[in-house]
Amino acid sequence: MNPTPLLRRSALALGLALCGALGATVQAGTLVINTDASDPAPKAAWEYLAKSFMAAHPDVTVKINTFDHEGFKTSLRNFLTAEAPDVVSWYAGNRMAPFVQAGLFEDVSDLWTRDGLHDKLKSAAPSMTLNGKQWGVPYTYYPWGIYYRKDLFAKHGLAMPKTWKELLAVSVKLKAAGITPFAIGTKALWPSGGWFDYLNMRVNGHAFHMALTSGQVPYTDARVVAVFDRWDELVRPGYFLANHAAIDWQDAIPAFVKGEAAMYLMGNFAVDLMKKGGLSEAQLGFMPFPKIADLPQAEDAPTDTAHIPSKSRNKADARRFLAWMARAEVQARMNEILGQLPVNREAARPADTYLKEGFTLLSNAQGLGQFYDRDAPAEMAKAGMEGFQRYMVKPDSRKEVLERLESVRKRVYK
């Protein structure tokens, strides 16, 4: 039942009249792509993709509409239900679930079977599969981990921590030397989610983390509380940059570059800014998040994807485009531009040191998380990350935060 049927009908009639008057029709052989690739590197990668595809398929003209990164997240729903493009960029995991369930993404399982993608894109297959079908093509992913100042560690006689105990010991020494152990900026909320992901995966393991983010475990569960016991050991002594709630993750980089903070749990995309800030490879090290419980390692590695909207008017070309995106040489070149890892395992990987280390880490991981705000449904993710931020600012609010999250969980997953 639609609450606005009459208005909608009359509006539709008027709209049709207007459209007719404007004569807006899309040419056949035109492929419209909406992406949120507004930053320089992603933009260049998509431009390469469009150009290479057109060179190989001269009968198709590709038109890319670039949207602001944050705006895209809200606008996706709108253009999927109204004027749908032929291909959209998006994210794997739970993030694509609402659109699949609402019937807005096209089933592309045929493409996966035909081109052997189950094997070539193996690492991302679970996060692209829903109800036994595949709903898009993943083209890039990137590792998370702790970036640290090798030079500062050396100066203070510190070794790279491998266990939680060692991490705490290092933090004590750094703090004593007047250095904040961890850089972070949580104004945009999500950096706090990275911390929760890693602590939870290290304390309770990958399977538990997945169960929690899919709503099967209460946030007041003793195992979740145990995560916060560990987190307390960093928050209470003040091991995170003060005022992190006031700044974005980029704003925290100067503190890291200037040596006011020594470690930064971040995605690989931060390396570019760290290097631009003046850090050399001799200064900048990468380490896996230390072990806490005796569990197989799991890592965060968010995957970016492309999908065909169900309302696309040129699905044939859209399928050809997705097939093109899945190819090893295309993914290799795209990720060379992006500075990230290709999902296709036959693709050549970038030579960058940090990516190499990250790739090794991910290859040996027992499981991969898509990141808290992609694994948990949007509303839960928002409440969760807000709670994490609040906890990090006011550790005493922890009980209240968890109870609040639990009440949100009960509602969101019902």
Place this chain on the structure above:
Amino acid sequence: MFPTPIERASAPTRWLYRAALPLALLLWLLPLIAVALTSVRGQADIAAGNYWGWPTQWQAWDNYAAVFSSTPILRYIGNSFLVTLPTVLGAVALACLAGFALGVYRFKANLLVFFVFVGGNFVPFQILMVPVRDLSLALGLYDSLSGLILFHIAFQSGFCTFFMRNFIRELPMELVEAARIEGASEWQVFHRVVLPLVRPALAALSVLVFTFIWNDYFWATVLIQGDHAMPVTGGLKSLNGQWVAQWHLVSAGAIVAALPPVAIFFILQKQFIAGLTMGATKG
């Protein structure tokens, strides 16, 4: 006159007042002066934390050139004009007609209709948001300049009708009666008698609506998604996301975005203030 004119005060008080005025002004405009200064600073000043001292390098050209060449701000500004000008035209035109109807004719529902326009003008935008968005989607005008323009015209016609109606009511009705006796049709009364008389109100109203629409941010974020139709307010917000910590660029962008309404204000100051107070004090 109140307060007592300063000329009647003692000489020291007079001089104190004259000295205090520019000082107060400086303090009042400090935020804007700081932005203007920052917009011409070089990267080195920003990195060194020199935000409040005199700039050590002057990079006005570089900063503004960077804003124009590496961002779509020119397009945003173009969009703002493409939204604002038709809205001003449309809302003022509709309001002339409706204000004429409500100001000249005595009919039963007159006051009720007038109240709907006035009351609607004060509603919080949020109560309109979801239905207006759905309506725009259904019309196929979502994420388009025309969709935004249509909404702005509709909403502004509330305030503008209120304004025009009050203005027209103050006109001498004898002129209307005289024209009717001469056999003028109602349209002719509107077109030949009333319209020429409301010209000053049109100018004032246009300047006012221009500023309102230019500065709109909420509806731009609700009805527009992509750069192709984004006005400068929304564009500036998203640029701010890309320019983290690059305050010299943020400042330059902010100044560019604020320039058109500020320029219009200083050029058409009399009309602007007349409009603001004419619409207001008669309420």
Place this chain on the structure above:
Amino acid sequence: MPATGAQGHDGWWQRHQRALAPWLFLAPAAAMFLLYVVLPIGQSMRLSLYDWDGLGTPVWVGLANYVELASDPDFHVALKNSLIWLLGFLLAVPMGLGLALLLNQTVFGIRAIKSLFFFPFVISQVVIGLVFTWFYNPALGLVDKLFGLFGQADLAVLADEDLVTYAIVAAGLYPQIAYCMILYLTGLNSIRPDLIEAARLEGAKGWQMLWHVVLPQLRPASFIAVVVTVVGSLRSFDMVAVMTAGGPYGSSRVLAYYMYEKALSEYGYRMGYGTAIATVLFAIMLVYILFVLWRIYRQERELG
């Protein structure tokens, strides 16, 4: 003036022209206003009784959204902040009056000074918000330097749940004070000099004069200043969106922003819940709208 235009037509139009004309003149504006403003209010209220994610079919839930609101801590914070906005923003009225009194002189250059004082009002709230965000930045802002004088260095007001709303209100006051100032300046212009002089002869001065003689005459200006300030405060969306996006952890949310967040933001898409918040906001505003209309109604009756 040629007066023959309508005479050639048949009698019906001639007879009914006067009665029909107002409706014809009204039609375009009324239709647009009805479609985009009046009907949506009813639709929003109706939608607030549904659960709808914007994709599927809306499901009737009765008053469930309102029941949930009653126990939603985020809503309570937003409601409280909206009230802080309402009260805090009203400071713009006396401050605007003060500024107007300061500037209501005829010294050389006063016109230019008045317009320089006023022009922050014509700048978009997005720009004002960006400027003040920078001011409040702990590492480099001016406000931080001021606090530093009192030994409170590195105070990040926009990340402090107790200060953040006041900090944003203060930023919002900047253009609003200018607005109230200009309303009062115009009001002061139309004050009757004879009343002032008469009061002066009776020995009235300063505050006394202001309170008993000047303010009563400024009532129309005060009225409109209060109305536009109240309306402005409940529309406080722009500043919150630009400066904090409701953060830290939701502590600077206001109803207008929370509604948007729930209904349209990346993490929301609860259209029914969002419109329920909007309906509450509308109900608060309705008090003022009715007050304004009642006043206009009285004026109209006096005018006859």
